[in-house]
Amino acid sequence: MIKPFSVIATRLVERTIRINQAARTFYACEKGSIFINFGVIVVPLIAVVGLGVDVGRGYVVKARLSQALDASALAAAPYADNVVKLQAEFTKYFDANFPSSFMGVDITLAPPVISDNGTKVTVSASAILDTTLMSVLGEDTMSVSASSEVTRLITPLDVVVSIDTTGSMGSSDGSGTRLSSAKDAADILVNKLFGNETESDNLQVGLVPWSAAVNVAERGVSYDSGLNTFVDGHWYTNNSPVPFITEPDSDWQGCAYARYTDNSNDDDADHLLYDADVGGTIWEAWEPMPRRVVNPSNGNLYTVRCPEWGISKLSGTKSHATDAIEELSNPTGTTTIAQGLVWAWRTLMPGEPYNQASIKSNLRRAIVIMTDGLNTSSYRDAYKGDLNVSEMNDRLSAVAAQIKATGVDIYVVEYHVETNLMKSVASATTAPYYFKADSAAELEKAFEKIGTELSELRLSK
Structure with a gap:
């Protein structure tokens, strides 16, 4: 029978005690049978040396096994919803x-064990290694085992996904379009964030499509x-809380x-309803x-492109x-990245106009914005007239x-x-805050890594 590493280690301690006792007897002996006494002690002495060597090897294997399980558990746990x-x-x-x-x-790897609520993943493995000098005790092999447990932190999170839906997103992309890849x-x-849950009290996700x-x-x-x-000097529609x-x-x-x-970029960048002091007028609503x-310069009639x-x-409902x-x-439409970003912010933050944000004290807030283009301008875009690209970029930075x-x-x-502008928009210029993707597979991998980072996995055991 293969004995566990812990049993072998215990035996080392016991054998060491016995050898010490025998050694004291040997050193105290004054009779002429020294060779007989040495013959009695040499076999246990070899066994103790063997135990020490093999126990040391066992510790090395166990440490490496634990390290591998920790790394593997952290890498695999985000897929708790896909066995x-x-x-x-x-x-x-x-x-x-x-x-x-x-x-x-x-x-021998045991299958990962997923908790009922999908928030905990436990992995374990065992190793059998051959002994060296311990064979004199009849122990030819010993076993080492280890386990690791990863728990998904229950940190409240509000996240808004802001997706580019401009005309270029209709370009062919593999078997579909760039939009279908997105x-x-x-x-x-979304699946990474919710895991096995269909409803969550600690997670809310919103979506902001945008173009011009x-x-x-x-x-x-x-x-x-x-x-x-x-109402109170402003118009409201049945399908929008925006005044x-x-x-x-x-x-x-x-x-x-x-x-x-x-009168400054800061006014445009502020998300609050009652903050934009423009030309002596406090803006309390939008146009x-x-x-x-009609373009007054040539009299032509233009159809404004508005996302459908x-x-x-x-919402904390996954299907939403x-x-x-x-x-x-x-x-369809041109690219005004600042609009996608600022309305994602308005959706994310507490207060008007959307009033869905969580107010928990330890809440984490995040925006994930995806685009395939550069800022472009056309007549009567989001800014009610042509803006040069430089000004649009400045507004985005603000x-x-x-x-x-x-x-x-x-x-x-x-x-x-790939642009330095969007790298500066991100919270950091490298992963997991910034990604550049050139294929549908890379795009999926980028979103997957963001989901993993937002899931906040930690080793619990």
Whole structure:
């Protein structure tokens, strides 16, 4: 029978005590039978030396085994909602950290054990190694075992995913489009965050699609101009909590202009409703973007491109996020990244207009923004007129700076493009806060890594 490492170690202690006793008798002996006494003691002496050598080897194997299990558990635990993927990641990382040739041991990996609520993963393994001098005691092998446990921290989290839905996102991308690749990647992120849960008291996810502007209406609620109301000097619609300066048209599509006239970039960047001191006027609302406008320079009539999909407010229901992601289609319009970022911030933060943010004291807030392009400008875009790209970039930088100053983490994923501007927008210029992806597989991997970082795994045992 193969004895456990702990039993072997205990035997070493016992044998050492016996050898010490025999040695004292040997040294005290004054008779002529010294060779007989030495013959009696030499075998146990060899055994003790063998025990020491093999116990030392056992400690080395156990330490390496524990290290490999810790690394493997941390790598595999994010896939607690996918047993096949969990097992594959566990095996891959274990093999990388514990080579099969290490000290000639024979390894047995137990299947990972997932707790009922999916928040804890336990892994274990055992190793059998051949002994050296211990064979004189009849012990040819001994076993070493170790285990590791990873627990997902229950830290409250609000996160808004801000996805580029501009015209370029309709470009071919493998078997689909760039938008379909982004949807698949966003699904991976949501599944990673929720795990096995369909409802969470500690996690809320929202979605903000954007192009040149943002549709500030609530997803899934149709606009009815007959329900417009005028309250305290502002107009409100039936499908948006955002206050407007003027009444939206009967064919309003849901978009609003940014605060297009300003005396500093800081005013544009601030997310609060009552803060923008513009030309002596305190802005308390937004201007609705009409469906069709006339360019006064040439008299031409333009159709304003507004995303079809409204904002999905923060929710602790998994399907609320996945359904919103699934509905994204027909990408169109130019690129105004600041709009996608600032409306994600407005959705994320407490207070008006969306009022869904958690107010827990240890709450973590994050924005994940994905884009495949650079800022571009066209007539009557989100800023109610042409802006040069340099000014748009400056506004984006100002927005990002103010967001990060409030303690919000910004994760940036650029797709088929890489810019220093977006690296500066992110909370850090490297992973896990910034990623550049050139394929659908890389895009999914980036969102997966962000989900892993936000999940906050830790070793609990």
